Amino acid sequence: MDSFSTLIRTASHEQHVEAETSTFMSDLLGGRLGVEAYARYTEQLWFVYEALETGAGRLASDPVAGPFVQPELFRLPALERDLAHLRGPDWRTGLSALPATQAYATRVRECAERWPAGYIAHHYTRYLGDLSGGQIIRDRAERTWGFERKGDGVRFYVFEEIGNPAAFKRGYRELLDAVRADDLEKQRIVSECKKAFALNTAVFHALGEEFPLSA
Numbered sequence: 001m002d003s004f005s006t007l008i009r010t011a012s013h014e015q016h017v018e019a020e021t022s023t024f025m026s027d028l029l030g031g032r033l034g035v036e037a038y039a040r041y042t043e044q045l046w047f048v049y050e051a052l053e054t055g056a057g058r059l060a061s062d063p064v065a066g067p068f069v070q071p072e073l074f075r076l077p078a079l080e081r082d083l084a085h086l087r088g089p090d091w092r093t094g095l096s097a098l099p100a101t102q103a104y105a106t107r108v109r110e111c112a113e114r115w116p117a118g119y120i121a122h123h124y125t126r127y128l129g130d131l132s133g134g135q136i137i138r139d140r141a142e143r144t145w146g147f148e149r150k151g152d153g154v155r156f157y158v159f160e161e162i163g164n165p166a167a168f169k170r171g172y173r174e175l176l177d178a179v180r181a182d183d184l185e186k187q188r189i190v191s192e193c194k195k196a197f198a199l200n201t202a203v204f205h206a207l208g209e210e211f212p213l214s215a
Contacts, residue, residue, distance in 0.1 A: 004186055005173035008124065011190045015197030022201060024208035029137065031144045037211040038141060039086040044101040044203055045156065046083060049075045051105040052126060055112025055119070064180050065116035065123075068172075072161035073127045085152035100206040104199040111192070117181050121192035125200070128172060130157065131165050 002010070027033045028041065053076050059065040083091040097105065111118035138150070138157035147153035162168045181189065 003173075003177045004179060005176040007186070008121075008176060008190055008193055012125070012193045012197055015194055015201065018197070018201055022204035022208065024204045024211065027208075027211070027213055029140045031140070032213055033211055035086070035145045037207070038145065039083075040210065041207055042079065042082055042086060042156065043095055044098060044207070046076070046079050046095065047097045047101050047105045048108060048126070049079055051108040051112065052122060055109060059112060059116055059119060062116045065119045067175050067178075068120055068123050072159065075127075075130070075156055078155040078158065081155050082153055098203065098206045098210070100199070100202040104203055107195070107199060117179070117185055117189050118192045120176075120179065121189050122196050124172075124176065125193055125196040128169060131159065131162070131169060 024033075024037075024041075028037055053074050056069045056074075060069045080091075083095075087094060108119075108122045111122060134157045138154045141147055141154050141157075142149055145153070150158045159165065179186070179189075
């Protein structure tokens with residue numbers, strides 16, 4: 001029988017591909033969009049991580065979600081440095097969430113407050129994605145818009161406190177395999193993972209509409 005971490009990975013594979021190959025992401029990574037589109041995307045990430053991380057403190061002692069709350073993963077300080085670099089010191093005044101982003105952040109917050117096992121689904125889809133595919137985005141962003149390597153503008157993708165990402169991901173998958181949930185709850189977590197990918201893809205679609213490539 002497959003381990004729970006394998007189950008989660010295979011169940012969400014299709015959506016994962018869909019998110020990665022969204023038109024907006026393809027255009028962004030292909031250098032066909034300007035730095036403004038990248039900055040707008042970074043703004044949207046702020047809302048999602050604000051929901052993920054402000055709820056984390058309360059969950060640290062939770063028997064189900066607690067083991068996943070690891071401060072070395074936190075992205076908000078790095079995101080705020082990136083936004084200050086991209087938008088200037090007053091970046092907060094112009095910050096606005098797309099409706100799709102609001103829906104995503106609201107769902108993350110709901111899980112953080114009411115359903116710790118569901119919170120794990122969002123935690124997994126975000127942070128493991130950042131440690132993996134996020135590194136491709138960083139590399140492209142540095143090359144396309146001239147950000148300093150691992151510097152301001154791409155700090156979100158740089159996990160200073162994780163020396164060995166491969167080992168960290170192995171440990172994370174072990175946490176998933178040991179999660180305190182019965183089979184029914186595990187199925188619900190897998191469904192929430194799919195929902196997380198769908199919410200993320202909706203944000204990409206909304207950004208694609210805001211930044212259409214001129215024909």
